[in-house]
Amino acid sequence: MTVLILTSEADVTADLVVLRLAEDGVPVVRLDPADLTAGAGLSVEYGREAGDGRLSVGGRRVDTAALRSIWVRRPGDAAAHAAHPSAWLTEESAQALYGTLRCSGARWMNHPDAASRARHKPWQLRIAQDSGLAVPTTLITTFPQAAREFVARFPDLVVKPVSGTHPREPARAVPTSRVPPDADFSAVAFGPTLLQRRIAKRADIRLTVVGGELLAARKPADPEGHPDDVDVRFAPSVAPWAPARVPGRVADAVARYMKRAALAYGAFDFAEDADGLWWFLECNQSGQFGFVELDTGQPIAGAIARWLAGAPERPVRDAGGDRLPAP
Amino acid sequence: MQPFTLHFARPAVELDSCSEYAYDRGLQLNVLPDGRIAATDHATLRALGTTTSTAGSKTHFDD
Numbered sequence: 001m002t003v004l005i006l007t008s009e010a011d012v013t014a015d016l017v018v019l020r021l022a023e024d025g026v027p028v029v030r031l032d033p034a035d036l037t038a039g040a041g042l043s044v045e046y047g048r049e050a051g052d053g054r055l056s057v058g059g060r061r062v063d064t065a066a067l068r069s070i071w072v073r074r075p076g077d078a079a080a081h082a083a084h085p086s087a088w089l090t091e092e093s094a095q096a097l098y099g100t101l102r103c104s105g106a107r108w109m110n111h112p113d114a115a116s117r118a119r120h121k122p123w124q125l126r127i128a129q130d131s132g133l134a135v136p137t138t139l140i141t142t143f144p145q146a147a148r149e150f151v152a153r154f155p156d157l158v159v160k161p162v163s164g165t166h167p168r169e170p171a172r173a174v175p176t177s178r179v180p181p182d183a184d185f186s187a188v189a190f191g192p193t194l195l196q197r198r199i200a201k202r203a204d205i206r207l208t209v210v211g212g213e214l215l216a217a218r219k220p221a222d223p224e225g226h227p228d229d230v231d232v233r234f235a236p237s238v239a240p241w242a243p244a245r246v247p248g249r250v251a252d253a254v255a256r257y258m259k260r261a262a263l264a265y266g267a268f269d270f271a272e273d274a275d276g277l278w279w280f281l282e283c284n285q286s287g288q289f290g291f292v293e294l295d296t297g298q299p300i301a302g303a304i305a306r307w308l309a310g311a312p313e314r315p316v317r318d319a320g321g322d323r324l325p326a327p
Numbered sequence: 328m329q330p331f332t333l334h335f336a337r338p339a340v341e342l343d344s345c346s347e348y349a350y351d352r353g354l355q356l357n358v359l360p361d362g363r364i365a366a367t368d369h370a371t372l373r374a375l376g377t378t379t380s381t382a383g384s385k386t387h388f389d390d
């Protein structure tokens with residue numbers, strides 16, 4: 001049984017897992033959907049045949065019935081590398097590939113339906129709150145007056161993208177940023193704006209969840225740091241990430257979150273306040289983990305490899321439809 | 328007419344890590360110019376910032 005990894009060639013973080021699987025003798029096929037029709041191919045027949053598909057890439061072939069798991073890591077847009085790429089060809093190729101894989105019976109990290117839903121930050125905040133995690137008071141609005149009233153209630157705010165995406169043309173990054181006290185909120189009318197009460201943090205927490213395994217890392221904030229340095233990804237680093245213990249209540253709440261979200265993998269970001277309380281910021285369903293493993297030595301790649309190498313779920317053709325992964 | 332959130336945007340830092348290693352289709356791994364597997368060279372990975380939480384931001388939004 002083979003593990004299928006959908007990711008780009010340049011994804012060296014995926015290499016960490018490919019190495020672990022190779023060490024354990026688990027067959028792997030690595031495929032970038034962007035290469036469909038340009039180095040990668042697929043074929044599937046329905047009707048009299050069982051509907052099992054076949055994938056080929058780099059001289060390797062695998063039947064979809066022989067897949068034990070599928071890791072959706074950093075896949076490119078389907079057929080993006082084709083000789084004549086187009087939005088139509090991308091849609092055609094994505095439907096063919098993912099539609100075929102949905103019938104495979106392999107378990108997913110993460111299932112496309114679960115992944116799509118879990119990317120929505122408003123949904124994340126609601127599920128986190130319902131799961132028992134501490135969530136900073138947050139407003140998402142296009143009404144400038146609502147923003148003004150919110151800042152009157154919570155004078156110390158941060159702003160961040162609702163989607164987490166970064167604008168292109170020109171390429172820009174939008175870190176979580178502190179809102180200045182004299183901010184003019186009239187531009188809130190030009191785009192949904194996520195405002196959140198700033199947590200005065202003494203550390204950032206990255207909790208990586210792989211199946212039932214919790215691997216937490218903590219990075220202390222600079223006590224002398226400027227309060228405007230809100231986003232750990234962009235702030236000066238004064239200490240490496242170090243392994244951390246997960247409080248029992250947080251572990252229970254995270255387990256509920258993962259079950260509600262039907263995720264097999266999630267990278268949670270928390271801000272730890274002066275009392276040691278972990279405030280939920282977001283959960284990236286395909287969050288990076290290499291930087292944590294390098295700093296802490298925590299075997300995250302190994303945990304992912306073990307999960308991927310686990311037994312496949314019951315073939316979905318017996319169930320009459322596809323399924324979300326078991327929590 | 329710029330949305331409020333974009334008032335806090337800054338120029339993106341484009342990583343050029345891809346030129347430091349190349350994908351080997353046989354191994355299904357990236358290798359360094361001297362033939363070593365890139366993922367086993369943690370010093371190089373740190374230097375390139377390839378696995379950090381901003382590395383994926385160029386084309387993906389799950390950091």
